[in-house]
Amino acid sequence: MLEVKQLAASVNGNAILKGIDLQVNEGEVHAIMGPNGSGKSTLAQVLAGHEAYEVDPSSRVNFLGADLLELPAEERARAGLFLAFQYPVEIPGVTNAHFLRAAMNEIRVSRGMEELDAMDFEDLLREKMELINIDPGFAKRFVNFGFSGGEKKRNEILQLAVMEPRLAILDETDSGLDIDALRIVSDGVNKLRTPTRAFILVTHYQRLLSYIVPDFVHVLYKGRIVKSGGKDLALELEERGYDWLKEDAAELVEA
Amino acid sequence: MSSVPGELETAQYEGTRVERSNREVAEIANREYKWGWSTDIESETIPKGLNEDIVRLISLKKAEPDWMTEWRLKAYRHWVQSSEPDWANVRYDEPDFQDISYYSAPKQRPAVKSLDEVDPKLLETFEKLGIPLEEQKRMAGVAVDAVFDSVSVATTHREILAKKGIIFCPISEAIREHPELVQKYLGSVVPRSDNFYASLNSAVFSDGSFVYVPKGVKCPMDLSTYFRINAADTGQFERTLIIADEGAEVNYLEGCTAPRRDENQLHAAVVELVAHANATIRYSTVQNWYAGDHEGKGGIFNFVTKRGKCLGDNSRISWTQVETGSAITWKYPSCLLMGDNSVGEFYSVALTRNHQQADTGTKMIHLGRNTRSTIIAKTISAGQSNSSYRGLVRIMPKALNARNYTQCDSLLIGDRCGAHTFPYIDVRNKTASTEHEASTSKISEDQLFYCQSRGIGPENAISMVVNGFCKEVFDHLPMEFAVEATKLLSISLEGSVG
Numbered sequence: 001m002l003e004v005k006q007l008a009a010s011v012n013g014n015a016i017l018k019g020i021d022l023q024v025n026e027g028e029v030h031a032i033m034g035p036n037g038s039g040k041s042t043l044a045q046v047l048a049g050h051e052a053y054e055v056d057p058s059s060r061v062n063f064l065g066a067d068l069l070e071l072p073a074e075e076r077a078r079a080g081l082f083l084a085f086q087y088p089v090e091i092p093g094v095t096n097a098h099f100l101r102a103a104m105n106e107i108r109v110s111r112g113m114e115e116l117d118a119m120d121f122e123d124l125l126r127e128k129m130e131l132i133n134i135d136p137g138f139a140k141r142f143v144n145f146g147f148s149g150g151e152k153k154r155n156e157i158l159q160l161a162v163m164e165p166r167l168a169i170l171d172e173t174d175s176g177l178d179i180d181a182l183r184i185v186s187d188g189v190n191k192l193r194t195p196t197r198a199f200i201l202v203t204h205y206q207r208l209l210s211y212i213v214p215d216f217v218h219v220l221y222k223g224r225i226v227k228s229g230g231k232d233l234a235l236e237l238e239e240r241g242y243d244w245l246k247e248d249a250a251e252l253v254e255a
Numbered sequence: 256m257s258s259v260p261g262e263l264e265t266a267q268y269e270g271t272r273v274e275r276s277n278r279e280v281a282e283i284a285n286r287e288y289k290w291g292w293s294t295d296i297e298s299e300t301i302p303k304g305l306n307e308d309i310v311r312l313i314s315l316k317k318a319e320p321d322w323m324t325e326w327r328l329k330a331y332r333h334w335v336q337s338s339e340p341d342w343a344n345v346r347y348d349e350p351d352f353q354d355i356s357y358y359s360a361p362k363q364r365p366a367v368k369s370l371d372e373v374d375p376k377l378l379e380t381f382e383k384l385g386i387p388l389e390e391q392k393r394m395a396g397v398a399v400d401a402v403f404d405s406v407s408v409a410t411t412h413r414e415i416l417a418k419k420g421i422i423f424c425p426i427s428e429a430i431r432e433h434p435e436l437v438q439k440y441l442g443s444v445v446p447r448s449d450n451f452y453a454s455l456n457s458a459v460f461s462d463g464s465f466v467y468v469p470k471g472v473k474c475p476m477d478l479s480t481y482f483r484i485n486a487a488d489t490g491q492f493e494r495t496l497i498i499a500d501e502g503a504e505v506n507y508l509e510g511c512t513a514p515r516r517d518e519n520q521l522h523a524a525v526v527e528l529v530a531h532a533n534a535t536i537r538y539s540t541v542q543n544w545y546a547g548d549h550e551g552k553g554g555i556f557n558f559v560t561k562r563g564k565c566l567g568d569n570s571r572i573s574w575t576q577v578e579t580g581s582a583i584t585w586k587y588p589s590c591l592l593m594g595d596n597s598v599g600e601f602y603s604v605a606l607t608r609n610h611q612q613a614d615t616g617t618k619m620i621h622l623g624r625n626t627r628s629t630i631i632a633k634t635i636s637a638g639q640s641n642s643s644y645r646g647l648v649r650i651m652p653k654a655l656n657a658r659n660y661t662q663c664d665s666l667l668i669g670d671r672c673g674a675h676t677f678p679y680i681d682v683r684n685k686t687a688s689t690e691h692e693a694s695t696s697k698i699s700e701d702q703l704f705y706c707q708s709r710g711i712g713p714e715n716a717i718s719m720v721v722n723g724f725c726k727e728v729f730d731h732l733p734m735e736f737a738v739e740a741t742k743l744l745s746i747s748l749e750g751s752v753g
Contacts, residue, residue, distance in 0.1 A: 048708050049707070049708070050704055051704075052700070072707065073704060073707035073708050074706075074707040074708075074709075074710050074711060074712050074713070076708075077707070077708055077709055077710035078710045082708075083708050085705065085708075087701075088705070089699075089701045089702050089704075089705035091702060091705070091706075091719070091720060091723055092723055092724065092726075093722065093723025093724055093725070093726035093727070094719055094720070094722070094723035094726075098719075099706075099709070099719070100709075102711055102715065102719060103706075103709035103710050103711050104710075106710045106711050106712065106715065107710040110710070142723070159709065163709065163710070
């Protein structure tokens with residue numbers, strides 16, 4: 001579903017991603033781990049289409065048959081890509097319900113479907129909120145405005161549930177969450193796993209992966225994937241830290 | 256829409272998206288002003304220029320009593336001696352006051368007794384503006400006074416209102432039919448000598464609406480005046496006077512548009528509100544005069560004096576305005592809080608784009624005890640426009656326990672526009688409490704990207720953020736006006752709605 005080849009990107013002339021290869025198939029959960037500053041969040045943002053990054057013209061990303069890098073962010077979302085933000089953005093005066101309905105209807109229209117009216121949307125929203133245990137009060141609150149850190153992250157998962165993407169990228173969704181919030185968020189994600197929906201979890205810690213068990217783990221270091229493996233790799237990282245990989249990576253970089 | 260990676264090669268983090276939204280705003284700016292057409296109708300327009308004879312001529316045309324002619328002449332004599340205010344944060348060439356015609360009216364206007372006698376072209380004009388006047392098409396809950404250039408052409412629902420003792424008619428008619436009320440209140444809130452434009456208006460005003468709601472009556476429907484400038488080289492000088500007697504309540508709505516013309520046209524209105532004890536007046540405006548083209552050519556000069564007097568105890572005056580039009584706006588709807596426990600409110604959204612300039616705000620003068628005022632002003636600037644909030648809160652020595660809350664928020668779209676805040680706070684009583692909060696923000700890259708990552712295109716994203724920003728003010732508009740205002744902002748900012 002997602003095929004990334006030699007993805008390189010920089011910001012203000014500083015190279016951050018230096019040639020990423022990644023293949024994600026339907027139903028798979030991939031974890032991208034790595035120390036701070038390795039380029040994890042950049043990878044998430046570049047895939048979602050943030051314009052601050054300059055993508056190397058030789059990079060290729062195919063998403064469900066489309067050349068992803070040619071599409072502006074909103075068309076990537078309409079194609080079925082979703083990014084749960086590390087720092088969800090506040091939009092004062094716009095209710096969650098209004099925001100989500102506008103988003104959903106733009107996507108529906110782009111696919112030649114009819115817009116959902118307010119009543120139908122309300123039903124759908126209520127159903128999704130029940131599914132992932134979200135307080136119905138969220139619907140009427142302004143998008144992320146005055147939300148606690150944990151509420152913001154849960155709101156991202158609610159959006160994920162409503163938008164029903166084919167591929168969801170979760171950027172450090174676990175950061176800043178206490179253990180209870182982490183469990184709620186993880187339960188939500190697990191309920192949203194389907195045989196056709198894939199996930200990329202960007203995370204610093206192994207902790208999240210005890211709740212959402214990945215099929216693959218990749219270690220990103222200095223803009224490159226220096227090691228890939230199964231879920232056990234995450235446990236090994238938890239035990240040994242990143243340093244042993246850094247040594248390997250140094251050889252890799254020099255080679 | 257393009258976001259080809261190659262295009263971003265030299266772009267800075269702050270630069271790209273803002274430039275893109277600048278481009279979009281520029282594209283939008285080139286869109287047609289939807290109300291820019293004019294009606295081809297034979298008009299009687301008096302010669303250009305202003306002197307005592309012109310003032311007498313206007314008074315004569317309106318068949319006014321002598322006291323009114325005298326009143327106008329006094330105003331004129333004051334105007335001649337005063338000079339244009341120059342303290343506002345706007346730049347323009349001073350209008351040539353001798354190159355304007357001060358009166359223009361559609362010809363063959365009979366003393367209209369029923370709408371059947373109104374020129375169909377006029378009815379068509381208002382229908383095209385979305386203000387149907389004919390009996391069967393009228394809006395049920397709103398009575399409308401339609402003002403075309405210098406005269407009122409029709410006022411709907413008058414009979415229903417008359418049954419409750421409510422007077423709703425053109426002010427020219429009130430001068431003839433209800434002289435005792437007009438003489439008592441005209442100029443009692445905005446004196447003839449108040450300021451340059453108020454004096455000019457007092458000398459030459461031609462029409463506008465008059466409302467009187469008697470004691471204890473709650474007006475059963477919203478009252479509304481729709482102002483349309485049509486003729487070229489004329490100015491519109493309307494005068495509105497609204498009186499709510501003890502315990503009365505009235506909601507008044509005002510809308511306005513003008514044709515697209517290359518020359519600037521002058522609009523200098525005066526609005527006076529009087530609220531007696533326990534009375535409430537809510538005055539809402541959606542101002543959408545022609546704003547000039549994308550190069551700043553043409554557009555209305557909107558120099559307006561609006562003021563309300565909370566005369567009695569427990570009275571309340573609330574101003575809500577959505578200002579999106581005019582080349583220049585100079586306007587400060589204000590409240591004189593004289594009665595004890597009286598309340599003044601000002602809720603404003605001012606949007607400027609292209610080369611528009613707005614200097615708008617309010618004055619809250621606390622005179623009575625326990626008086627309260629609230630000011631919420633939202634300013635949105637796009638393109639190369641400049642928008643200023645200017646507000647005065649004055650608490651006089653006898654105003655024990657007066658309270659004011661002021662909140663001014665500015666939103667910038669792009670990097671070539673400006674927003675300015677000029678708050679004046681003058682407190683002369685120790686028991687007073689005033690609060691002032693101000694913020695300036697840009698529509699952030701992050702907000703746009705967040706919306707886009709949810710599938711919302713950048714134009715709709717800007718519109719959504721702006722509407723959210725204005726929500727606190729829109730909440731104070733009557734339902735249909737709020738819908739209208741949201742649409743107007745969307746048209747101004749994205750063009751795809753409406």
